[in-house]
Amino acid sequence: MSEFDYDLFVIGGGSGGVRAARVAAGEAGAKVALAEDDRYGGTCVIRGCVPKKLMVFASEYAGVVEDAQSYGWDLQQGPFDWPAFRGRLNDELDRLEQVYRNLLKSSGVDTFDARASLSGPHEVTLSTGEIKSAKHILVATGGHPVRPEMPNAHLGIVSDDIFHLESLPKSLLIIGGGYIACEFAGIMNGLGVEVTQYYRGAQILRGFDDEARGLVAEQMREKGINLHLGTNIVDIAPAEADHSMSRAGTGSDAAMGAAAQDQMAAQVSKDAARGPVWVKATNGSEKVFDLVLFATGRNPNSRDIGLEELGVKLGRRGQIEVDDYSQTAVPSIYAIGDVTDRVNLTPVAIREGMAFVETVFHANPTPVDHSLIPSAIFTQPEMGTVGLSEEEARDKEPVEIFCTSFRPMQTAFAGRPDRVLMKLIVSKANRKVLGCHIVAPGAGEMIQLAGIAIKMGATKEDFDRTVAVHPTMSEEIVTMRTPVRTA
Structure with missing residues (x-):
């Protein structure tokens, strides 16, 4: 026993x-x-x-x-x-x-x-x-998900709360530039909400390939998202409050303690139809939003x-x-x-x-291999990525960059300005594909299969030997012959 x-x-x-x-x-x-x-x-x-x-x-x-x-x-x-x-x-x-x-x-x-x-x-x-x-x-x-440590942070919701909204707000401010912030910006914009997004960094989706995230940001703006980079929130209060007192007032979340703050936030988050929220940004602008979503990280x-x-x-x-x-x-x-x-x-x-x-x-010591993990970001358009970004790769070794961006057939015919991107990072030394980055509808589906090849150590010549499936967006992955630059 x-x-x-x-x-x-x-x-x-x-x-x-x-x-x-x-x-x-x-x-x-x-x-x-x-x-x-x-x-x-x-x-x-x-x-x-x-x-x-x-x-x-x-x-x-x-x-x-x-x-x-x-x-x-x-x-x-x-x-x-x-x-x-x-x-x-x-x-x-x-x-x-x-x-x-x-x-x-x-x-x-x-x-x-x-x-x-x-x-x-x-x-x-x-x-x-x-x-x-x-x-x-x-x-x-x-x-x-966590809220920033600032007075009145409980007035904003976090990603856990968004699925329980009684009604959709007319206007929404999203704070953050990671994948959660950008995904919900696209979602709520598509559902008819007027979306503004503040991110303190120079570009959204930090840590991902610069060229890919740049296209995502461009397309988000094209779809009507009011994206402000280099911008953060400095003050938040109920719209009808005395804003001159909001930062130094007795409602400081930092002072009330974590448990009380979470309890108050949970109560406030139950009803999206509560009063509007006034927000002041680092760029000096002041605006009232129906709802504020903090997508500023998880612990x-x-x-x-x-x-x-x-x-x-x-x-x-x-x-x-x-x-x-x-x-x-x-x-x-x-x-x-x-x-x-x-x-x-x-x-x-x-x-x-x-x-x-x-x-x-099973007495079989098995470490987890955390290398070359494919992932998808469900922004609109989606981003699929596996391996090194151009920036990471060029810091490690000389590389060639194969990249193309174009208007896909389906939406071009409908008159939409949507663009997609296909990108490969290739080692000059051994010709292995070190990274693949796709910005396009269905990028998550595509990157799963590309991830298999890259995990197996496929070279650029292996990609070149693969016959294209035509007409598709993904055929560009195997038809790019000339590098656009070296690094």
Whole structure:
């Protein structure tokens, strides 16, 4: 008889935690439990990838009628029904959550709808008062969006809140320039909201290829998004407030404490129909918006669950520090996914969960390969990317740049000014394709397949030997013969 209640206790019911739990139980035969204090499916399924992508789909229908008319169809534009869409969205999320619960149940995993904290290297205490022991503990608690530390920040919502709006605002200010900010700018613009976006940096989507992100910014403006670069928010207050007192007033979020701030923000975020918000920007402009969305970053969910007391090391932002095998400084405790702040993508969390099971329950030490991970940003147009940007590559070695930008057939025929971009970064030394960047409708679908070739070490000549599929946008990836520049 085991000295522990379980072989594995997983804290967190997101994609990574659920995959690790059910594979350990179903395939490795381990006795497994999982605790989740919110909804099963985590950020991706409940408040991230899935609902966001469905909103992207909804927003992209805005131009369908006009395009169809250009192709000879007699269609008329109707209004967007947000309550109807939101109802369907909630039904789909409920269905997916039940799928996750059923997967755990069918794999033999015991589940607890409770908050779990660590009370020992092999012990978990639940908010119900129960205490469970386990040979191994896996922390997969994910992350959460954060507001800036400034007075009245609770007046703005964060990305978690946007799926629960009772009604769409007429005007929206988005603060931030990362992929979440840019994706929601496109979504809300497509749904008919007047969107303004402030970003303090010189260009949106920092860390991605400069040429690709430049085209995304250009196309966002072309579609009507009022994008202000080098601009940040310095003050926010209720529109009817005395603005001269807003910064120094007693409502400072920093002074009220994190718990009170979150509670107030949660209450305010329940109703998008509350009073409008006055905002002052670093460029001196003052404007009133119906709603403000802070997309200014995410932090790991690692605080107040007993980690530091046990000797688990946390980084500056609260990320759990782990080795190549997802093991913490406490040998019995592991961590995967966004709470480790390595590569914050759902498929990566799932891979880390699989590698954990292989390492711990199959005695086959398996590190996670975080190199050459394809990813997509669901801006409008989409960006798909894998490997090095031009800027990263040229700092490492001499490279050749193959790039083309053009108007795609479908939208050019309809008279739209949309442009797309196809780009390859090639090593001069060994001719390997070091990076591929696509800005185009369906870029996420294209980059998945390009990622296979690049992960296999394909050279530019391998691409050249591949016959083009015509007429497609993606054929340009294999027809570019002459570099546009070297670096």
